Amino acid sequence: MENLVKIHGAGGYDSDFSDDDGEGDSSEKARERKREAEILQKPFEKGRHSKVAHCSLHSCEVDREEARNRRAHLISMNAFERHKKFVGDYILYYGGQMADFRRSAAKDKTDLDVLRENHRFLWRDEDEDDMTWEKEIAKKYYDKLFKEYCIADLSRYKENKFGFRWRTENEVVSGKGQFQCGNKHCGKEEGLKSWEVNFAYVEHGEKRNALVKLRLCPECSFKLNYHHKRKEVKVKRKRKISEENEEPTKKKRKKRRKSSSHSKKHRHKKQKGRSTSSSSSESEGQNSDKDSEAGNEPDSQSEADHWRGPAPAVEEKSREEEFDDYFEDMFL
DSSP states (O other), rough: OOOHHHHHHHHOOTTTTHHHHHHHHHHHHHHHHHHHHHHOTTTTOOOSSSSSOOHHHHHHEEEEEEHHHHHHHHHHHOOHHHHHHHHHHHHHOOOOOOTOOOTTTTTOOOHHHHHHHHHSSSSOOTTTTTTHHHHHHHHHHTTSSSSEEEEOOTTTTGTTEEEEEEEEEHHHHTTTTTBOOOOTTOOOOSSEEEEEEEEEETTTTTTEEEEEEEEEEEEHHHHSSSSSEEEEEEOOOOOHHHHHHHHHHHHHHHHHHHHHHHHHHHHHHHHHHOHHHHHHHHHHHHHHHHHHHHSSSSSSOOGGGTTOOOOOOOOOOOOHHHHHHHHTOOOO
16 A cells, blocks of 8 residues: 555656646736737727626617607608508407498598589689688689680580680790690690680589680681681780870970961061061961971971970880880780
8 A cells, every 4th residue: 555655656646736837827828818919909999898788778779770660661651541551550459340440432532632623713702702621722722823824625626615724833934825835735836826715614503704815826726716716816016006196296296386386476576567468478378388397397306496495305115114015925
């Protein structure tokens, strides 16, 4: 037994420093790894988080993201689709049948259906009594229309049936109905004529009349006048108007010149004291010659007229009058 113990001791298997040496090597390796990590770490990199977030924080973020997605999905739907989704969710969670919530498509109305039912070609004061929300929608749409020229549907001209409506903003900007043919299916811009039509129509069980204006090309004008001739609207030229205005001014000028000639004659008699019939007849003959010459003279002033008073002021056209001259042929 003693020999066995000695052999074990001599063999070197029982060492008291074996464990300590292993622990020293591991600590040195850990330090070297730490130094290498510090050397290899880039300056803009963040260190590793030592703490981990709680699971409740993750669940809250997931719920928020889901709520955002649902809200975006609901906003993208219209009111009726949103209603159907809520009804489906109710049935899914609380039970029931879809037939209980089903509606007939004939009873469902859109804004366009309401507008068609309550639209009027011309609104009167009587029509605005007892206004409902449907009539208010139709009245707001009517106020946005432009009522200078009409757009016509001449597809049934052989039956003497025509359809007229007012122009929208886009049609006014593009010139449809004024600088282009007012026929719905025509876009010609040459040879347009203006027509005045007495439009008789039935609206909400009541017969009404409206005087409307159209701008049509020659072919569409033939369709409009297929059964009987309509009234063509023509522009009055300003030359004719100016000539009519010039006639009374010429008469006034003649009267003034006659009165001035008579006054000169009276002064001439007083100065010279001639009362013979021959002188009077001669003076009257001269005055009549002067009157005839004054009537034949042009509107421009003579040399003697320059001393009678200040020169007549020339009226300059204002900016509005210049615009009226420019748009004379466009607006009737």
